[in-house]
Amino acid sequence: MFRRRARARSASATGADPDASTSAENPDPAVPSDEAGNPLEAYFTANPGRLIQKWVHYLDIYHRHLAGYRGRPVTVVEFGVSHGGSLQMWKHYFGPAARIVGVDIKPRCAALAEPQIEVMIGDQGDRTFLRYLAEEIGPCEVVIDDGGHTMAQQIATFEELWPGVVDGGVFLTEDTHTSYRPKWGGGYRRPGTFMEYAKSLIDQQNAWHSTEPEAFSVDDYTRTIRGMHFYDSVVVFDKAPVPRPHAVKTGTPSF
Numbered sequence: 001m002f003r004r005r006a007r008a009r010s011a012s013a014t015g016a017d018p019d020a021s022t023s024a025e026n027p028d029p030a031v032p033s034d035e036a037g038n039p040l041e042a043y044f045t046a047n048p049g050r051l052i053q054k055w056v057h058y059l060d061i062y063h064r065h066l067a068g069y070r071g072r073p074v075t076v077v078e079f080g081v082s083h084g085g086s087l088q089m090w091k092h093y094f095g096p097a098a099r100i101v102g103v104d105i106k107p108r109c110a111a112l113a114e115p116q117i118e119v120m121i122g123d124q125g126d127r128t129f130l131r132y133l134a135e136e137i138g139p140c141e142v143v144i145d146d147g148g149h150t151m152a153q154q155i156a157t158f159e160e161l162w163p164g165v166v167d168g169g170v171f172l173t174e175d176t177h178t179s180y181r182p183k184w185g186g187g188y189r190r191p192g193t194f195m196e197y198a199k200s201l202i203d204q205q206n207a208w209h210s211t212e213p214e215a216f217s218v219d220d221y222t223r224t225i226r227g228m229h230f231y232d233s234v235v236v237f238d239k240a241p242v243p244r245p246h247a248v249k250t251g252t253p254s255f
């Protein structure tokens with residue numbers, strides 16, 4: 001039912017040359033060298049490819065958390081394809097060994113596949129689709145949720161994709177300001193919003209120290225969320241095995 005994966009074998013019809021990114025040094029001459037500063041900003045400003053729509057301050061957050069994956073054979077999944085520009089930006093940023101997978105509800109986005117870029121069509125609010133997707137994609141290093149931004153979509157996407165994120169991987173949920181906007185199901189401290197959900201994950205992260213097991217206790221999130229980073233409109237989750245914390249003393253006592 002969901003088998004609408006488009007895997008390009010030939011050049012796309014964009015103004016950008018998809019094969020230009022085979023050079024790790026300067027994948028696209030239209031984009032200034034990224035030796036200094038944030039290469040995402042350089043790409044976004046010069047954008048030689050398809051249309052991208054991003055809040056500008058996200059570019060710094062991305063580079064801060066994703067730079068370590070550049071030049072590596074990573075699988076990067078982005079929910080929300082729109083015009084396909086951000087998929088091309090990720091291709092440029094992560095380099096020729098990266099596999100970029102875009103996911104969108106609109107069937108027309110399947111046409112935006114190109115070398116290194118796959119597009120899968122489905123509804124991220126549908127957990128059956130998300131489970132199918134996670135199995136199809138396999139382990140991934142980076143997941144970016146820039147899809148429909150409703151509360152149910154953001155929570156379902158995190159819960160269904162998180163298990164497939166590799167140790168050392170990163171999951172970014174963006175446009176979390178929708179948690180404060182009624183149009184998307186948000187409201188200040190409204191139960192059920194993504195931000196309230198994320199705050200509950202802070203509790204789970206600290207569940208090692210719970211003295212109220214009926215209220216909260218160690219679970220898979222406690223054991224796999226190494227860190228959470230809260231920015232305006234973006235939450236970043238770092239994945240790694242988290243052992244039971246322990247304290248030790250070293251050095252000579254002073255008293």
Ligand SMILES: C[S@@+](CC[C@H](N)C(=O)[O-])C[C@H]1O[C@@H](n2cnc3c(N)ncnc32)[C@H](O)[C@@H]1O
Pocket residue numbers: 051052053054078079080081082083084085086103104105106122123124125146147148149153
């Ligand atoms: C903000 S745009 C994505 C922008 C794109 N990432 C960029 O940076 O240019 C949001 C996209 O999410 C898609 N979308 C909306 N609801 C969705 C859903 N339930 N499942 C999957 N995609 C959805 C829309 O079709 C739209 O293309």
